[in-house]
Amino acid sequence: MNELAVVTRHTGPRIPPSVTAPVPLPIIRFVNPDGTLTEAGRSQEIDTDLARALYRHMTRSRALDREALALQRQGQLALWLMSWGQEAAQVGSIAALRESDMVFPSYREHAAALYRDITPAQLFAQWRGIAHSGWDSQKHHFHIYSLVLGTQALHATGYAAGVKMDRSDEVVTAYFGDGASSQGDVNEALNWAAAGTLPVLFFVQNNQWAISTPPAVQMRTTLTQRAAGFGLPSWHVDGNDALAVHAVTREAAAWVRSGNGPALIEAETYRMAGHSSSDDPTRYRNPDEFSQWEARDPLLRLEALLKATGTSRSFFDELDEEAQAFASSSREACLRLADPDLADLFESVYAEPHPVTSREREQFIAFRADLETEH
Amino acid sequence: MEADPRVMLMGEDIGRLGGVFRVTDGLRDQFGAERVVDTPLAESGIVGTAIGLALRGYRPVCEIQFDGFVYPAFDQIVSQLAKMRARSAGRIALPIVIRIPVGGGIGAVEHHSESNEAYFAHTAGLRVVSCSNPADAYQMIQQAIASDDPVIFYEPKRRYWDKGEVDIDGLTGPVEPLDKARVLRSGTDCTIVAHGPTVATALAAAHAAGEDGFSVGVIDLRSISPLDLDTITLAAEQTGRLVVVHEASTFLGIGAEIAAAVTERAFYALKAPVLRVGAYNLPYPPARTENEFLPDVDRVLETIDQALKF
Numbered sequence: 001m002n003e004l005a006v007v008t009r010h011t012g013p014r015i016p017p018s019v020t021a022p023v024p025l026p027i028i029r030f031v032n033p034d035g036t037l038t039e040a041g042r043s044q045e046i047d048t049d050l051a052r053a054l055y056r057h058m059t060r061s062r063a064l065d066r067e068a069l070a071l072q073r074q075g076q077l078a079l080w081l082m083s084w085g086q087e088a089a090q091v092g093s094i095a096a097l098r099e100s101d102m103v104f105p106s107y108r109e110h111a112a113a114l115y116r117d118i119t120p121a122q123l124f125a126q127w128r129g130i131a132h133s134g135w136d137s138q139k140h141h142f143h144i145y146s147l148v149l150g151t152q153a154l155h156a157t158g159y160a161a162g163v164k165m166d167r168s169d170e171v172v173t174a175y176f177g178d179g180a181s182s183q184g185d186v187n188e189a190l191n192w193a194a195a196g197t198l199p200v201l202f203f204v205q206n207n208q209w210a211i212s213t214p215p216a217v218q219m220r221t222t223l224t225q226r227a228a229g230f231g232l233p234s235w236h237v238d239g240n241d242a243l244a245v246h247a248v249t250r251e252a253a254a255w256v257r258s259g260n261g262p263a264l265i266e267a268e269t270y271r272m273a274g275h276s277s278s279d280d281p282t283r284y285r286n287p288d289e290f291s292q293w294e295a296r297d298p299l300l301r302l303e304a305l306l307k308a309t310g311t312s313r314s315f316f317d318e319l320d321e322e323a324q325a326f327a328s329s330s331r332e333a334c335l336r337l338a339d340p341d342l343a344d345l346f347e348s349v350y351a352e353p354h355p356v357t358s359r360e361r362e363q364f365i366a367f368r369a370d371l372e373t374e375h
Numbered sequence: 376m377e378a379d380p381r382v383m384l385m386g387e388d389i390g391r392l393g394g395v396f397r398v399t400d401g402l403r404d405q406f407g408a409e410r411v412v413d414t415p416l417a418e419s420g421i422v423g424t425a426i427g428l429a430l431r432g433y434r435p436v437c438e439i440q441f442d443g444f445v446y447p448a449f450d451q452i453v454s455q456l457a458k459m460r461a462r463s464a465g466r467i468a469l470p471i472v473i474r475i476p477v478g479g480g481i482g483a484v485e486h487h488s489e490s491n492e493a494y495f496a497h498t499a500g501l502r503v504v505s506c507s508n509p510a511d512a513y514q515m516i517q518q519a520i521a522s523d524d525p526v527i528f529y530e531p532k533r534r535y536w537d538k539g540e541v542d543i544d545g546l547t548g549p550v551e552p553l554d555k556a557r558v559l560r561s562g563t564d565c566t567i568v569a570h571g572p573t574v575a576t577a578l579a580a581a582h583a584a585g586e587d588g589f590s591v592g593v594i595d596l597r598s599i600s601p602l603d604l605d606t607i608t609l610a611a612e613q614t615g616r617l618v619v620v621h622e623a624s625t626f627l628g629i630g631a632e633i634a635a636a637v638t639e640r641a642f643y644a645l646k647a648p649v650l651r652v653g654a655y656n657l658p659y660p661p662a663r664t665e666n667e668f669l670p671d672v673d674r675v676l677e678t679i680d681q682a683l684k685f
């Protein structure tokens with residue numbers, strides 16, 4: 001026992017904490033699940049042309065997603081990560097950005113990728129196991145997928161530092177999930193971007209699951225509350241409401257574009273399918289939960305709104321046909337994808353010749369030739 | 376876990392789901408969510424908090440979901456976990472096991488097929504082991520948990536579907552120590568040294584060579600750090616030819632260490648240089664090329680040929 005230890009006896013009033021977690025405002029929603037407008041929705045001028053355009057992209061993306069899962073089940077893709085249910089969050093957000101705004105996706109952003117004119121075949125290349133990525137990221141202003149969770153948040157932050165130094169008004173967007181938000185990289189990125197007043201828009205799709213792990217296991221606050229701690233303004237939006245997502249993203253992007261620093265959007269959505277084509281979600285989630293979210297389907301909601309506001313039947317019929325044709329052409333494109341030659345892959349490891357890799361390439365080619373003559 | 380209430384499991388999706396490979400299936404029901412912890416999605420957090428738990432007297436067994444996702448925990452493993460004992464002059468023990476499903480051959484996307492044992496074996500303070508079959512998986516995980524040193528425990532993911540006899544009651548006699556290699560097959564012309572996923576490849580190659588009239592032995596390393604150099608050197612002396620096979624690329628891989636050590640110990644017994652078969656010096660390629668990328672029976676046989684012709 002330390003004889004000099006101070007004995008404390010507290011008699012004064014209790015000392016409340018200086019700051020507790022901020023209380024989030026209610027979630028932003030324009031369109032109810034049944035297609036009617038909320039009060040916020042009524043106060044906005046709903047642009048039906050925009051609604052139709054978003055709906056079209058979402059429908060095509062869902063058709064592709066279904067086709068891809070079928071291709072996986074038939075052995076044509078090795079794996080597929082379904083975007084089913086997240087179409088509004090992805091299409092609504094990317095449609096509110098400029099085409100020249102760089103995007104750093106995670107790995108499930110197929111709807112966003114399609115919006116940036118990445119083709120199904122370019123998407124499939126990775127999941128068929130013929131390439132690690134299928135598109136030119138500079139051309140589409142859409143970086144290749146990042147499978148190591150959260151890493152792209154820092155890449156977006158660094159890219160944004162470059163944008164700022166170049167005195168450009170581009171907005172750099174990083175997509176990531178609720179699960180990835182637990183990674184150090186994501187939290188470093190939030191802090192770094194805020195400290196440097198960098199033009200990054202962090203877009204979280206909270207789809208309620210990280211494989212089998214729900215957000216309650218990952219975190220105690222919403223991501224919007226967390227953003228506040230880092231000094232970012234944030235918007236908490238119904239991620240299944242494409243119009244609300246679009247409006248909020250336009251707002252946040254304008255804020256970031258004006259040089260105010262980063263912002264964050266948390267879109268509440270739902271991963272309708274399993275984590276991937278290999279996952280069995282019945283092991284960890286309740287079927288009731290699925291039915292609840294099925295009723296909040298982002299496509300049904302827009303469809304109901306459009307029908308109620310006078311979009312004709314023929315629009316839907318034509319779109320159905322278009323989506324079917326899109327799905328079947330993507331199937332054909334998948335089947336046409338050629339296998340890579342391992343010998344070629346040695347060429348893209350280093351910019352300058354590397355003796356070990358070059359020698360091993362020769363050894364590989366010689367070995368393969370030997371095998372062919374033997375057999 | 377039955378024997379020691381301080382043993383606990385932690386990792387991503389290991390509880391309710393039982394892990395993506397179902398290795399921990401049923402354990403949460405049996406031992407509770409406090410001892411079988413679904414962690415937040417953060418590998419540095421998994422290993423870092425395991426260190427804290429170990430400081431508090433627990434024996435955490437961490438699961439890293441896939442080989443390519445261990446790197447966010449690299450600092451916690453190589454600077455914290457590996458060094459704590461030495462930094463505290465031996466006063467602090469960190470009995471932590473880090474299980475890593477490892478290697479390719481399952482048609483996976485990028486970052487899901489890596490062989491990174493050399494990084495960890497290069498770090499003093501870590502033991503690194505690699506099991507090749509169900510019986511060893513069962514014995515070795517228990518030995519790893521019992522060890523007061525941190526252990527990186529590799530599980531070859533393409534062997535998860537293999538079936539084999541497992542001696543649950545300990546009836547087949549004494550268990551080999553965790554750091555001993557095992558001679559699976561003895562030969563007189565050449566010895567193949569392998570670990571984890573490539574042990575089956577080595578056995579198949581030895582069998583094929585046998586049909587061509589060559590007597591080829593196989594050693595299953597089991598432990599990568601430390602290496603059981605006595606067993607390896609003895610085989611080198613007996614056959615004069617050694618071929619090391621692993622899935623990691625050969626440049627600065629475990630094979631390089633074995634070649635150097637055997638050359639130092641048995642130079643005059645060697646009839647050929649120690650040869651290595653491994654992956655090529657590339658990032659793990661897309662799945663449709665992995666069969667050509669990974670060492671297979673043909674490549675092992677060709678290398679044995681080279682050794683025999685030397």
Ligand SMILES: Cc1ncc(C[n+]2csc(CCOP(=O)(O)OP(=O)(O)O)c2C)c(N)n1
Nearest residue numbers: 108147148149177178179180209210211444
């Ligand atoms: C660093 C890292 N650790 C683990 C994984 C394995 N993993 C892949 S996806 C996933 C869950 C991700 O959840 P979330 O970020 O919410 O995105 P979602 O898959 O729901 O879109 C996990 C654990 C990984 N890809 N990267």
